[in-house]
Amino acid sequence: MTDSTAFPVDSPVSPEEMRAHRRSFLTFERLMLFSLLHIVLVLVCLALAFLGNVPVIAFLLGIVGSMGMIAAFVISDTSDRD
Secondary structure, three states: OOOOOOOOOOOOOOHHHHHHHHHHHHHHHHHHHHHHHHHHHHHHHHHHHHHOOOHHHHHHHHHHHHHHHHHHHHHOOOHHHO
8 A cells, every 4th residue: 555645756846845835734724623613612602592591601611612622722732743
């Protein structure tokens, strides 16, 4: 089985440039994941506040969920995926 991440020998792009591009892609991927999860969290909190009629719990879930996601994304490291 061939390695799909192998760098082609005859490529005009240098390996350092390819690594930098991969790192920036992984960073962008994490940013998009965080954005999507945060949108879902906000929608859940809005549903709890208005449809579930529990605005205090929705507010607390929003604050704790946002802080938890920020902490999780800051603590997790992407350098081991290179």
